[in-house]
Structures are given as C-alpha cells and as structure tokens.
Amino acid sequence: MSSTFKINPQIDLNISSIITPFAAKNIQGLSYIDKYLLAIDTSLGYLLKIDPETNNTQILNPENTEDFIGITDLAIEGNTLWVVKDNLVYFCQLDNLKLQTFLSLKYPINGIAVSESTLYLSCQKFGYILVYSHKLNQEITRFYLPGIGQEKMTIKGENLWICDDIEQSIYCLDRATGSVIFNVLTPFEHPQGLSFYPELGGGEEKLYIAYANEEPFIRDNPNVEPNFELDYRDRTFIHPLTYYYNAPEKYALSNGYLIEMSYVEELAPLAEFNLNKVEWRIALPSETQRQQIVSIEPIGVPFTEEVIDGQRVAVFKFEQLKSSDRYIFGWKALMRVYSIKYQLTPQDVENCPPLPPEFTKPYLTDNDNLAMDTYTIRRAAQEAIGTETNILRQIYKIRNYVYDRLSYGIKPRIDPPDVALERGVGSCGEYLGVLLALARLNGIACRTVGRYKCPKHPEIIGLPQEPEFNHVWMEFYIPGFGWLPMESNPDDIVETGPYPSRFFMGLAWYHTEIGKGISFTTVTSQNVLLTKETVPISDLAINHVRYRVLGELSPLSN
Helix, strand or coil, X not given: CCCCCECCCCCCEECCCCECCCCCCCEEEEEEECCEEEEEECXXXXXXXXXXCCCCEEXXXXXXXXXXXXXXXXXXXXXXXXXXXXXXXXXXXXXXXXXXXXXXXXXXXXXXXXXXXXXXXXXXXXXXXXXXXXXXXXXXXXXXXXXXCCEEEEXXXXXXXXEECCCCEEEEEECCCXXXXXXXXXXXXXXXXXXXXXXXXXXXXXXXXXXXXXXXXXXXXXXXXXXXXXXXXXXXXXXEECEEEECCCCEEEEEEXXXXXXXXXXXXXXXXXXXXXXXXXXXXXXXCCCEEEEEEEEECCCCXXXXXXXXXXXXXXXXXXXCCCCCEXXXXXXXXXXEEEECCCHHHHCCCCCCCHHHHHHHHCCCCCXXXXXXXXXXXXXXXXXXCCCHHHHHHHHXXXXXXHCEECCCCCCCCHHHHHHHCEECHHHHHHHHHHHHHXXXXXXXXXXXXXXXXXXXXXXCCECCCCCEEEEEEEECCCEEEEECCCCCCCCCCXXXXXXXXXXXXXXXXXXXXXXXXXXXXXXXXXXXXXXXXXXXXXXXXXXXXXXXXXXXXXC
8 A cells, every 4th residue: 555645745734723712612513604704503502603713703693692502503595594402403584583493303403414405413412413394494415424423514515515424434326326435533532513615716625523511721710829720611623634645555644743752761671681782672663554654753863774674773783881871862853744544445345365374473463462362262253253254354353342341441461361351441552452362363464563642732732742651452453454553452432332343443643553463662681572471671771652733744645
C-alpha cells in the first residue's frame, strides 16, 4: 500500500480554524444560508446565525427561544426551516419562525435533511433513516443507520452526509440507495451537526462540523481551601472537516496536524549497577499512510540508526554506565499525522490468498506470553468466531467477544491473557494480549502497535502536552491487502454493546505509530539483553514523553 495523496512539502499550516459562537452552550444541527451558518443551541433554544469568518453571532428568534429548546437538528429548503424535536417534525418560514407540526413518529427523531419534496429523518432507537415525501406526507423507503449513535444529516448533490456522535465519524451515503460510499473520523469527539459552506471566490465547499460536550477544568473557588477544585463546563464549537478518499486503495484520510513528539530517558537508577558496552535501543516513529516523518533529531546524546524488521530504531551507545551516572537521551520527531479509516468490506476479502509462510513464526505463534496453550484461551478462540469463515468478520467477532467479557481497568502489571479473561478486567495491554491470542489461534496474523497517543487537544497550539499513560493497539493482516489497525479497548464504551467501529480499521490523528511488531525499548550490555529478571529497564531510567501541536495542515488534495 502506498501513499498517493498530495501534500505541500513546505508544510502550509493554519494555526487554528475553530469557530466559537458567542453565548452558545450546546450546538445541535448545522445548516447554511446566504454567507452564514445556521445552528440550533438545544439547551438555550437559540437559533443562531454565525459568520464563520468573524465568529459574529446573532439570535434570530429572540421572542420565542423556548419553542426551540430541545431541537436536535435543522435543515433549510428555500425559505422553509425544518427542525426535529423529540418524535416530531416541525417547519416554519424563515421570516416568522412560528413552528408548525408536520408529522409525528413513534420514536424520537435525531436528524433531518431536506431536498426539494423529500425528507430524510434519522432515528437511533428505530435504527433507520426514514425517507418521506413532503407532498404525499408518507414514507417512501428507509435505510439502515450506518453507525450506532445519534446521527445528524445534510445533503450535497446526490449524497447524504451523516455525522454520528458515538462513532466520531462522518459517513457519505448514496441517497438513492443508502449505501455507504466512504466514512472518515472527525478530529474531535461528539460531532453534533454538519453542513457544507461555499468558499468565497467559488472554491471547493467546506464541510463544517459542530461539536458539543462537557470538559473538565480547574476552577478557582475563593470560598474553599484549597481554592482550586475540579469542575465541568459546556464546550461547543464548529470546525471544518478536510478529507481525502482513495477509492482504489480503499482508505480515507481526514484532518491533519503537524506535531512534535519527544521521547527522553532520564538515567535515574533505583539500585547499584555497573554495565559495560551498553547499547540502548529506542524505536523511532514509523512512516505510514497516515503518519509522515518530516525530521528526527537526537536529544542529549547522539544516536545511530538501525532497521529491525523494517522499523527504524535509535541506538544510544555508552562505553560504561554506573549507578552514579546521570544522562538524558532520546529523540524528537516532527510528523504530519492524519486520521485514517480503511474502507474494506467482508465481500472484498472473500477470496483472499493464503497467508505467506514467512508470517507464521512472527505473527501466528505464542512469542509474547499469550497463554495460547491454555484451555481458557483455546476455548475462547473457538467461541469467539463460531462458524464464521470470512477473515474480516472473524476479527470483528473476536473484538466484540473480548469487549463482552472485559472491562477496562489499569493495574501495576500486565497479566497473561487467560488470567485477564477469567478476571474480566484488563488494561489496554491485557485487552491486546487476549485479542492477539484469539486472532492467532484462528490463523489471523497480527502484531502489537503503539506506543503513545498525543493528548486530544489540537486546539492547544505550541504548548507542551504530556500523555498520562502509554498505549498499545494491534494490526491484523489481510493477505492480498496488507496490515489494518484495530484499537485494543477504546471502542469498548457501551455496556454489552453494540460497540462503535470508529477504530476498527481506523486510527485518529493522535495515535503515534512506533516500532510495529518490535520491542519499543531494549538494553544490552556486552551484547547480553537485560530483562526483568536481570536488570529491569524501569529500574534504570525515567521516561519523559512530550507533544506539541504546531498547527493544522492544509486540506488534502484528491
């Protein structure tokens, strides 16, 4: 698989293109009128007219805001405004904004889109997009919802565009058949509305996405001691989505960022030691379809490079290391990163070729304490796939099987997969161990990928951000296509399912791919590998991980 999209090698950056309407609390739904965006604040009942160039905000319904409280989406056709609230569809004229009931359904309606005499209504509880004739006031047809969350809609040409708040995704559908053409991840969580907006000068239309959720913050409260306390506040804003869809290679990219990542080891041993001819290896970021390396430079101590199983590794060499020595050493990488979503379907892999023989030893065997010979894991491997023979459906069923049986929790150490599965609670590493074991026992080649995620704040430009934990996920191999990503635990967010598929064959911009299938850090002394039983690396040094988001990358070119 090759990267074929075009990007300016000079790195054309936007500092930030976030629109923050004044006084807005919870934007639900988005539309376009004249040179403005139209949005509903469902909590306040404001119908907002927003200038995306200046953030200038106007309330269009100052005398009847209560009528608009609870509205979840809107659409404009001519001079008519259509909105949905609970299980009702309303309409009104833009020059008087007096809502009139059009129809009532059995279940709550989440989203609406309008094209001439046709209404598209999304209903999460019902599981369908209902297509209605405005003139006949009756249902014409219905489509399955592409995701599992509440979905808002807009129309562009012959396509129906949908955002899903749980899936963190935008879907492009053929509005005649309801079939998904492609989907992409959004850079922020909880998308709540979308609309196309014509560019000034007749350029390509921008796709704006509205977001709404709560965020934690440290509140300064002078009436308590200590005066700082944790609190939550509403956060809502609008941001343009950029995307690139490569149909032949079956993947789609969305919003990119230029980020700087630094990884540093601080030599600070916990016990006495004396090591000679030390080589300290630290994996370097990988070059992938969604992650492009601009530059890598050493921090503290120079390094040489090696390539291990196709992965770049920095090698720091010390003639002698003593417990009294103090060093900092590591690397700093400048990277272009994008979100990626692969568009492979089960039908695409029905007749895939056999797995290459050289994949058997590294990717199908128990080479990482996976407990693949235990009764617990072998039985789980059989139960997980049942009678399924399609490789893509198999790995999807394995993921759901693990999600049904594990809940997320962090512990001081990582236990083997059989212990984690019997306990029912696991960290990302333990989720990963179970997934690897079940997949390999079913003949699906897979490997560990990680190692860190940038904090999810791309709007914080230029300031250092430090992740609290490291993180691992996996890649599985489809013969004839290649490696595909699958998250370990972040999609396990709904008790007993259904589970979102945002990170099944997808990664967000904040995932940093480092050292695919190899150890992230190893230390040898006189060519002897240090292990947990000899001298644990964690007893030798403290690691420091730092990110800086430097700006948004210019839109991708098809």
